[in-house]
Amino acid sequence: MIDYFETKSQPITMAMVLKAYGIVRANKGGSGVDGMSWAELDANLQGYLYMLWNRLSSGSYYPQPVLQVEIPKKSGGTRPLGIPTLLDRIAQQVVRNHLEKQLEPLFHESSFGYRRGRSAHDAVAQSQRNCFNHDFAIDLDIKSYFDSIDHDLMMKALSHYCKDKWVLMYVERWLKADIMKEGKRVRHGIRVLRKEE
Numbered sequence: 001m002i003d004y005f006e007t008k009s010q011p012i013t014m015a016m017v018l019k020a021y022g023i024v025r026a027n028k029g030g031s032g033v034d035g036m037s038w039a040e041l042d043a044n045l046q047g048y049l050y051m052l053w054n055r056l057s058s059g060s061y062y063p064q065p066v067l068q069v070e071i072p073k074k075s076g077g078t079r080p081l082g083i084p085t086l087l088d089r090i091a092q093q094v095v096r097n098h099l100e101k102q103l104e105p106l107f108h109e110s111s112f113g114y115r116r117g118r119s120a121h122d123a124v125a126q127s128q129r130n131c132f133n134h135d136f137a138i139d140l141d142i143k144s145y146f147d148s149i150d151h152d153l154m155m156k157a158l159s160h161y162c163k164d165k166w167v168l169m170y171v172e173r174w175l176k177a178d179i180m181k182e183g184k185r186v187r188h189g190i191r192v193l194r195k196e197e
Helices: 014-027 038-043 045-058 086-106 120-131 151-161 165-175
Strands: 066-072 078-083 179-181 184-186
Touching: 014 045, 014 086, 038 045, 038 086, 045 086, 086 151, 086 165, 151 165
Parallel strands: 066 179
Antiparallel strands: 066 078, 179 184
């Protein structure tokens, strides 16, 4: 049997890619800039997943641009939504699965946002329980947070909690990925301007 950890530069197994595919496939979702549908991916599943695994495990994987679309808000107006390609979503899920094992135990019990197995209903139930023990509540909603987060600070925080170089490498590549907006490629569309700029 071949030990891929000896022949590949990154410790990513085909089993990790297959598990990630299962999760992403169950979530469905639309096509990214390449227009690949689930039917097209599933028609050559072994070939596409092998190609993705080979690139991830060799360090040669780079994400395609993210398709940006405007979706309506309930309060009026629109907000941008980034749609990665199906293969990029699977790659992101590989990293997410790995990261969750390390970071999930560090979250506060009252933290609910974007955590697996926790919903807005769980957050409301927790806040109701808290009301019996406290006479105040704190609700934070930072406007355009994901559009304005400082990527350098985020990478610094991630590297503090995760020492896996391959995770840091791929997260940085996703942060630097181009955006396709109205058919035009926008470089580093989520770039943060610093005060000195």
